[in-house]
Amino acid sequence: SNQLMAGKRGLIMGLANDKSIAWGIAKALADAGAELAFSYQGEALMKRVGPLAQQLGSDIVLPCDVSDEASVDSLFDALNERWGGKLDFIVHAIGFSDKNELRGRYVDTTRGNFAMTMDISVYSFTSVMQRAEKMMVDGGSALTLTYYGAEQVMPHYNVMGVAKAALEASVMYLAEDLGKKNIRVNAISAGPIKTLAASGIGDFRYIMKWNEYNSPLRRNVTIDDVGKSALYLLSDLGSGVTGENLHVDAGYHVVGMKAVDAPDI
Ligand code: NAD
Numbered sequence: 001s002n003q004l005m006a007g008k009r010g011l012i013m014g015l016a017n018d019k020s021i022a023w024g025i026a027k028a029l030a031d032a033g034a035e036l037a038f039s040y041q042g043e044a045l046m047k048r049v050g051p052l053a054q055q056l057g058s059d060i061v062l063p064c065d066v067s068d069e070a071s072v073d074s075l076f077d078a079l080n081e082r083w084g085g086k087l088d089f090i091v092h093a094i095g096f097s098d099k100n101e102l103r104g105r106y107v108d109t110t111r112g113n114f115a116m117t118m119d120i121s122v123y124s125f126t127s128v129m130q131r132a133e134k135m136m137v138d139g140g141s142a143l144t145l146t147y148y149g150a151e152q153v154m155p156h157y158n159v160m161g162v163a164k165a166a167l168e169a170s171v172m173y174l175a176e177d178l179g180k181k182n183i184r185v186n187a188i189s190a191g192p193i194k195t196l197a198a199s200g201i202g203d204f205r206y207i208m209k210w211n212e213y214n215s216p217l218r219r220n221v222t223i224d225d226v227g228k229s230a231l232y233l234l235s236d237l238g239s240g241v242t243g244e245n246l247h248v249d250a251g252y253h254v255v256g257m258k259a260v261d262a263p264d265i
Contacts, residue, residue, distance in 0.1 A: 009089075011039065012025065012039070025091050028227030035057075040063060041066075083135075086137055088140050092125045093144075097113060102157070106158040113159060114159055117160065144171060148252065149164055172243045186241060186244045190249065213259060
């Protein structure tokens with residue numbers, strides 16, 4: 001344990017269970033002395049998120065559906081009340097698309113699911129930062145999660161790849177707008193990790209194997225790998241870094257071709 005986050009308060013959005021990337025990040029932050037609040041979507045998740053929050057010494061567990069502006073407002077109203085209007089960091093680990101469109105062809109994406117995917121997976125980060133800005137009175141640091149499917153075509157990632165490209169662009173624009181207030185905005189592009197959200201993507205096992213065999217480190221990353229890099233970006237160690245997209249993917253993004261030693265999948 002270290003004290004990199006001592007005296008710092010932050011909100012974790014997107015914790016569903018102990019496989020969630022948000023959980024890896026929350027653990028690393030709590031271990032570094034951060035005080036955490038959690039938001040969850042839907043009553044069903046409260047049963048899981050409550051005990052996990054408690055494990056990290058937090059009793060601030062608030063509902064929020066990011067597709068509903070009023071719900072985002074009430075989350076920040078409650079947080080304002082609990083923490084006297086001051087917030088130091090925020091983790092946005094939220095994405096969603098109809099799983100029927102996370103297979104087959106991108107070209108077949110429907111207008112309705114396109115709009116919903118962009119709303120929940122992209123606009124929500126901007127919407128949350130509008131409220132967070134007001135609470136980050138001493139500056140702050142924000143982090144969202146993206147995937148390499150924004151930069152290159154990945155099988156089945158489809159509309160989510162288009163959404164992640166927009167999310168990565170919004171990280172740059174948010175970094176510029178909020179930089180004057182010493183609020184830093186960054187993304188981590190995580191390699192494939194078996195989570196609830198990932199299980200909706202077609203042939204996900206194949207993608208995991210491919211990354212394991214072909215990334216420079218010849219392994220997949222864990223939520224703890226992501227947690228440690230998140231700690232860097234959210235703490236003072238990242239003080240000079242904003243608008244960045246840090247690849248925590250065992251190096252997969254630098255690879256141009258299948259490894260010569262890669263077994264068949
Ligand atoms: P997860 O299923 O554990 O987390 C996704 C979270 O999004 C859940 O907590 C869910 O409740 C929340 N969510 C969905 N719709 C919501 C809404 N309307 N309002 C509020 N919350 C909502 O899966 P995860 O893999 O940990 O996903 C976290 C982030 O990491 C996502 O942005 C995902 O795209 C990204 N990511 C995942 C991987 C991977 O391989 N797992 C790789 C790169 C990036």
